[in-house]
Amino acid sequence: MEFQTFDAAYVKRLADGDPATESHFSVYFRKLIVLKLRARRLSDAMAEDIQQETMFRVLKALRKGSGVSQPERFGGFVSSVCNHVMLEFLQKESRHPQLPENSPEPADERVDMDASLLSDQRKQIVAEILNGMGSKDREILRLLFLEERERGEVCTKLGVGSEYLRVLLHRAKERFAQAYMRKRGVVSQQPRTLFSW
């Protein structure tokens, strides 16, 4: 089962320049691109350039090029275009001269990427979830999220199995999701929710 977002009608509306579809396209793929950049620890500063270039190339392909052979896989097509754009940007970056050995380390730009995900409300929800856990579980999550230790190392250090870790993370994420949607005033009839940026 997949929750398909795109079909031939959507792609046609986008190619025809329908404003509502263009707006959805921009919002939806902004999310995708930010997630992809964050996963690769690239700076938020690159996000805007990569997003703009990706959108431009996709729309050009739809309106002047060969179009999309599988409209239901339109998201995958955009993701693939984004990958090419990212590679080009990274190759441009790599042509800059190397920093001297004794120069200060560049700031962790992944902090900038996290900024779009942070909010006081979300931090409060997470803090409450963490406060409701035992000290061992809190330490597990601290090692994973703050110290970025490998799962195997965390399991060995704290004497827990990988299944325990898997369930702990899953429940923490689901509690966060439910609490977040409750705060937004949404009563969910299913454990899963829609995430709003």
Next chain:
Amino acid sequence: MDHEQAIQTQASMRYALGELTPEERDSFEDHFADCSFCMDDVGMASAFAANAREVYRQRAATGTPVRRFAWLRLRPFPTLALSAALNVLLVAGVGYDLAQRRTAPAGGVTATAEPQTVEIVPIQGVTRGAGPKIVKASRLPVVLSADLPQSYAHYFYSIDRAGSPVLSGELDLPGGSEALNLQIPVSRLAPGEYLVTLAGDTAGGRETLATCTLHVQR
């Protein structure tokens, strides 16, 4: 990576934590680019990870201790109780029509006097390829459940018989819902075959979300 693999392997959380290999990451991205469920799950996992990191960072910086007895306010409960709580919510929220003894307004639902079980039937979207699902019902209420791949501005239902509308109206659905659950007041329908249609409005027009054939028997 397909959807089932993504769920089974907790790909969204592993993606948020940077634990996927480059090949797994690319494969998962190729999947969630077209799967709104996984896209949202990734967003939620990433938000949790980012905010958890920040909370730990702030606590380390300020030496803020964990609030004792916080468990008195937050009571995590086991999966079974959560499932039961959600079922109760579904029952209370949907409502039940004891139309054998009362008349409900056209297109509306009434609250029941007593809790009772209800059959929940998932019905497929029109894009899934298969024909309308056939649902058989007698007197007990039936709830038809359709996945919502996206949000819509408005939601509508219609129950037709032999091409003529019997019941129809607009539905009030909380924003962000991932499913549309429609209770059918079966006892108000005469025996026969009905076509139930769920639709949603976007800027581009009305889209049919799901249909099913309802066989009412006595």
